[in-house]
Amino acid sequence: MLDAIAHLGRAVLNFIREAGGLFLLLGRILRFSPRVFKDRDLFFEQAINIGYNSIPIVIMVGAFTGAVSAWQTNYQIEGYVPLRYLGLATFKAVVIELGPVLTALILAGRVGASIAAELGTMRVTEQIDALESLAINSVRYLAVPRFFAALFMMPALVTLADFTAIAGAWLVALLLLDIPTATFFSEIPKFFRVFDIIAGLIKAFVFGGIISLVGCHIGFRTEGGAEGVGRSTIRSFVLSAVLILIADYLLATIFF
C-alpha cells in the first residue's frame, strides 16, 4: 500500500516537474520571440524541415483518412440517411477533427521525436554546452526557430491534409460507392460554416506548439548517452500524443 502511495506521489511530482519545465521553456521561447525575424534563416531552415519535408506523409495520411471516412460513413448511414449527405459528413469530420488530430499525431512522431532526438544528441555530445560556451543562448538558437516553424507550418499541413482527405473521400465515393460528384458535394455548401475551418486551424496551431515544445523540452533534458536519446524520442512522442488528445478535448468543449 505504502509502495503504491509512494509510486503515485512520484508520478504526480514528475508530472508537476514536467509541466513546470514545459511552461518555463515556453516562457523563455516567448521572451526570445522577437529574434525570429533576425534569425529568419534558422526559421526557414526549420520551416522546410518541419513543413516541406512532411508533405508526403501528410498527403498519405490525408488521402487514407478521407478514403476510410467515406467508406465507413457509407456503411454506418446506408439505409438510414440519404447518401447525398455522405460528402457533408466526411467534410465535417475531416475539417473539425480527423485532419488536425491525425496529422498532429503523425507529426508528433515525425517532427516531435526528431526534434527530441536531434537536441538530445546535441545535449549528450556536449554540442549544446559548446553553443552556450560560444555565448549563444541555446533556447534562442535551437528552440525558438523550431517552435515558431512548427506553430506556423502545422495549419498549412492540416489544410493540405484536409484537401487530400476530401479528395480521397470523393474518389472512394465516385469509384467504389457509385455516388456522382455532384451528389457527393451537394450538401456541403448548405451546411458550410467558416468557423469549422477556423476551429480546425486553431487546433492545428495549438498542436504544432505542443509538438515542438515537448520535443525541445525533452531534447534539452536528455541524459545518459545513446540510450538516453532513445528514451527521449519515445517520451517525446508519448507526451506529445497525450497532450494533443487532452488539448483536442478542451478545445472541442470551448468551440462546439
Next chain:
Amino acid sequence: MIEIRNLVKSFGPQKPVLRGVNLVIRTGESVVIIGRSGCGKSVMLKLITALMPPDSGQVLIDGEDLVTLQEQDVYRVRQKFGVLFQSAALFDSMTVYENIALGLWEHTTKSEEEISRIVAEKLALVDLPGTENLKPAELSGGMKKRVGLARAIAMSPEYVLYDEPTTGLDPINADVINNLIIRLNERLKVTTIVVTHDMTSAYKIADRIVMLHRGVIIFDGTPDQVRNTTDEVVRQFIEGRAEGPIKQTAVVAANPDPGIIRHPVPKRVKLRSKVMPE
C-alpha cells in the same frame, strides 16, 4: 584573473563532487588541474564558464561573480572564454568553416570576407589549412580536437579552457595537441586552464599544477614541485600506482554510482523471504 571561492557542487545528497574549492588563476598563467576520473575536474570547468550553477560559492571572472550575474551579463562574460570540449563537440550539421565562423556571425558585424580570413587564419594556426568545407564526420579524432580548438580561439578569447584535450588520442597526436596549446599560449598570450589526467601533458603545458581529490584541492605547485613532492596521494597519482592511499572507495564516495547506491532490492527476493519460512 579567475578567482574561485568555496565552490561547492553536488548531484543530490549522495553525490558531493566539489566540497569547497578555492583557487586563483592569474592572467597569462597556464594552470593544469589533475585528478582521478570522476573527481569533478570537468564539473569545475563547467562551473567556471557558468554552464552549470554551483550549490554555493563564487566564481569571479575579472572581479565579476558569474553566480550572481544577470543572464545577459553571463553571456557577455562568456565571450571572454574559449572552450575545447573532451569530445571536441563540433556541430555535426555544420562544416568546419561554419563551426568556426558561428561565434563571429553571432557576436560581430564583420563582413563575410573578414570572417573567412579569420577562419583560414585560425585553421592555419592549428595546422589544418584548407579544411573549411569538410564535415565533422570526415575528420579524425585529432583533427576534430584541432578544429574544436580553432573554434575556441576564433573570437580571440582571454581565457582558453581545455577539457581532457589529449584523451582518446594516440601519443603522437596527443603531443601535437600539447605543442599547439603551448604555441597558442605564446602567440595569443591567453590564460589557460587544462583539465587532464595525462601527466605527460600536464608536465609539458603547466606553469602550475593543481590536484583535485575528494572534492578539494590537495596540491598546488609547479611541475618540479609535483615531481619532487613527498605527498603520498599525489605521488600515487602521478606514478599511476594502484596501491597507495587512494582507494577505489574514495572515488565511489565522492561520485557514487547511482546504480550501486540506489538500486532497490528486487521485489521477488522480498516476497520469497516472506514466503520461505512457511
